[in-house]
Amino acid sequence: MYTDVFLFACRKAFFNGYFLTEEASDVIKIDSLTKEFSIGEKKLTAVNDLSLEIQSGEIFGIIGYSGAGKSTFIRLLNRLETPSSGSVTIGDKQITTLSKKDLRNARQDIGMIFQHFNLLWSRTVQDNIAFPLEIAGVGKSERQKRVQELVDLVGLTGREKAYPSQLSGGQKQRVGIARALANRPNVLLCDEATSALDPETTNSILDLLVSINKKLGLTIVMITHEMHVIRKICDRVAVMEKGSIVEQGDVLEVFSHPKMPVTKKFVKQVMGDTDEDEAEMNQLFQNENNRNVLRLHFIGETTNQALISQLAKKFDIDLNILQGKITQTQRGAYGTLFVQLIGDQHEIDKAVQYIDEQTSVEMEVVENER
Amino acid sequence: MKDEFFANLDLAELYQATYETFYMTILSLIGTFIIGILLGLLLYLTAKDGIWQNKVINWIVAAFVNIFRAIPFIILILLLFPFTNFLIGTVRGPNAALPALIIGAAPFYARLVEIGLKEVDKGVVEAAKAMGAKTSTIIFKVLLPESMPALVSGITVTAIALIGYTAMAGVIGAGGLGNYAYYFGFQRRAFDIVFVCSVAIIVIVFIFQFIGDYIANKLDKR
Numbered sequence: 339m340y341t342d343v344f345l346f347a348c349r350k351a352f353f354n355g356y357f358l359t360e361e362a363s364d365v366i367k368i369d370s371l372t373k374e375f376s377i378g379e380k381k382l383t384a385v386n387d388l389s390l391e392i393q394s395g396e397i398f399g400i401i402g403y404s405g406a407g408k409s410t411f412i413r414l415l416n417r418l419e420t421p422s423s424g425s426v427t428i429g430d431k432q433i434t435t436l437s438k439k440d441l442r443n444a445r446q447d448i449g450m451i452f453q454h455f456n457l458l459w460s461r462t463v464q465d466n467i468a469f470p471l472e473i474a475g476v477g478k479s480e481r482q483k484r485v486q487e488l489v490d491l492v493g494l495t496g497r498e499k500a501y502p503s504q505l506s507g508g509q510k511q512r513v514g515i516a517r518a519l520a521n522r523p524n525v526l527l528c529d530e531a532t533s534a535l536d537p538e539t540t541n542s543i544l545d546l547l548v549s550i551n552k553k554l555g556l557t558i559v560m561i562t563h564e565m566h567v568i569r570k571i572c573d574r575v576a577v578m579e580k581g582s583i584v585e586q587g588d589v590l591e592v593f594s595h596p597k598m599p600v601t602k603k604f605v606k607q608v609m610g611d612t613d614e615d616e617a618e619m620n621q622l623f624q625n626e627n628n629r630n631v632l633r634l635h636f637i638g639e640t641t642n643q644a645l646i647s648q649l650a651k652k653f654d655i656d657l658n659i660l661q662g663k664i665t666q667t668q669r670g671a672y673g674t675l676f677v678q679l680i681g682d683q684h685e686i687d688k689a690v691q692y693i694d695e696q697t698s699v700e701m702e703v704v705e706n707e708r
Numbered sequence: 709m710k711d712e713f714f715a716n717l718d719l720a721e722l723y724q725a726t727y728e729t730f731y732m733t734i735l736s737l738i739g740t741f742i743i744g745i746l747l748g749l750l751l752y753l754t755a756k757d758g759i760w761q762n763k764v765i766n767w768i769v770a771a772f773v774n775i776f777r778a779i780p781f782i783i784l785i786l787l788l789f790p791f792t793n794f795l796i797g798t799v800r801g802p803n804a805a806l807p808a809l810i811i812g813a814a815p816f817y818a819r820l821v822e823i824g825l826k827e828v829d830k831g832v833v834e835a836a837k838a839m840g841a842k843t844s845t846i847i848f849k850v851l852l853p854e855s856m857p858a859l860v861s862g863i864t865v866t867a868i869a870l871i872g873y874t875a876m877a878g879v880i881g882a883g884g885l886g887n888y889a890y891y892f893g894f895q896r897r898a899f900d901i902v903f904v905c906s907v908a909i910i911v912i913v914f915i916f917q918f919i920g921d922y923i924a925n926k927l928d929k930r
């Protein structure tokens with residue numbers, strides 16, 4: 339009995355220590371990475387002196403337009419592309435200096451999924467998933483066990499014996515994910531993993547990636563040109579342009595305060611054009627009846643999401659939502675809402691005071707000049 | 709009926725000739741398959757951006773393939789007489805035809821193999837690399853299985869060319885249906901024999917084509 343408790347305490351201490359040290363460490367360190375292609379006489383710098391640190395257990399997004407060098411960059415991480423200069427360190431291995439044999443071993447710890455899935459058409463679902471295990475020299479019975487686990491994990495139970503040609507795009511990517519996870523990697527590289535899928539399937543694959551990230555503590559590097567993908571699953575994001583990272587930070591921070599023009603363009607993809615909204619709102623306020631309009635700015639809210647219903651319950655007022663856009667990110671809700679408070683001016687003032695003092699929602703009273 | 713229309717036909721001889729044709733075709737086909745795949749792989753792997761990219765080896769293999777593909781088969785047999793004599797100890801009979809058959813057909817097949825390998829999705833090869841696969845794994849578990857339908861239809865086409873070659877080889881003494889048709893039919897004005905041999909060869913071609921198509925279809929899960 340006592341020993342049980344003792345053991346439990348020990349295990350807990352061990353786990354805490356383990357996770358704490360993990361939490362603080364960078365799994366991927368990229369230092370002045372450069373890749374030049376020579377096309378005839380000309381030289382093209384696809385990745386230009388890029389430095390970056392990606393932390394253990396996070397989902398790190400890299401967004402950029404076509405030709406920005408995203409694919410080249412992610413292929414440099416597992417050395418499918420040989421860098422011209424600079425270094426990549428994953429875990430305790432400096433990928434850029436490994437011998438061929440060590441590189442092959444290191445690659446078994448780095449999963450990768452692709453835009454076009456890249457499954458072997460000649461193998462069934464289970465044999466595709468078993469392939470990396472064969473490469474790693476895992477015995478047959480253990481292989482079968484592991485394959486079944488993975489099939490269940492990605493939700494393809496019952497489809498083990500199907501060939502890729504008999505699967506939908508989303509199912510193919512699930513096979514791709516299972517295959518990438520087979521050897522229990524620490525890092526998963528995704529190059530446009532959802533770009534060939536329709537929006538609904540994209541979401542289901544993104545949900546799967548998040549659940550894997552949470553369940554296995556896997557670090558995910560996600561390349562995309564869709565801000566929706568970043569918004570939905572990433573913790574941090576870097577914006578890439580012409581081979582360099584021009585802006586990076588927490589997804590919410592980048593969403594709420596985009597600095598570079600490219601970044602603003604990407605934010606527009608999901609939030610719509612905020613300047614236009616503003617103009618529309620101003621017009622609305624010219625209207626006589628529009629008094630007591632508040633602009634509520636949610637940044638990473640998780641606790642205040644029920645604010646509107648709280649206000650209606652706590653104070654004797656009606657709330658009229660005029661306009662707004664709230665979007666969910668991994669770090670909570672983000673967006674702006676315009677609401678009009680209707681009722682006794684005294685109650686309204688109390689409600690405004692409550693929002694200001696009791697919640698972390700940023701608030702602005704929109705004045706209309708009458 | 710047989711006595712009227714096929715007065716010269718000897719069934720035992722026809723059977724023997726058919727057997728020899730099958731014998732030469734199948735043995736040379738096996739040799740062609742192995743050597744053709746080796747040469748085809750070498751062409752593919754040493755090509756530009758290939759896994760073993762190597763200009764010199766690629767050039768040498770390509771030159772070998774092109775030269776032997778350019779020589780008409782009937783001349784190739786004559787050219788290889790000394791080599792065959794050295795290797796087999798004779799220039800007569802079905803065995804003597806094998807070196808020429810293989811050397812004549814393998815380069816042709818090698819090109820078909822190369823085309824088949826080029827059709828393999830680059831992304832799949834890259835995925836295997838990303839999993840840490842060795843080159844031998846990539847060859848045996850990715851390139852060959854993924855190109856198998858093309859390799860099989862290639863070997864079918866080659867088999868049919870080979871059946872034609874065995875007939876030519878027969879004319880200069882290798883045995884088989886070509887030999888039978890020429891010496892026992894054509895030279896003795898026994899055209900019924902020539903006719904029966906033609907039919908026999910057509911049937912053999914159809915059999916190979918049918919088997920080849922069937923296997924290629926079975927293998928193709930795309």
Ligand SMILES: Nc1ncnc2c1ncn2[C@@H]1O[C@H](COP(=O)(O)OP(=O)(O)OP(=O)(O)O)[C@@H](O)[C@H]1O
Nearest residue numbers: 375382384402403404405406407408409410411563
């Ligand atoms: N093997 C190569 N040889 C020469 N140039 C290349 C090669 N691979 C990529 N490039 C060039 O490098 C630049 C970056 O390409 P990359 O594929 O990394 O872009 P990307 O951001 O992934 O674009 P996309 O969103 O279209 O996939 C492009 O200008 C491309 O033409």
Ligand SMILES: [Mg+2]
Nearest residue numbers: 408409410530
């Ligand atoms: Mg790309």
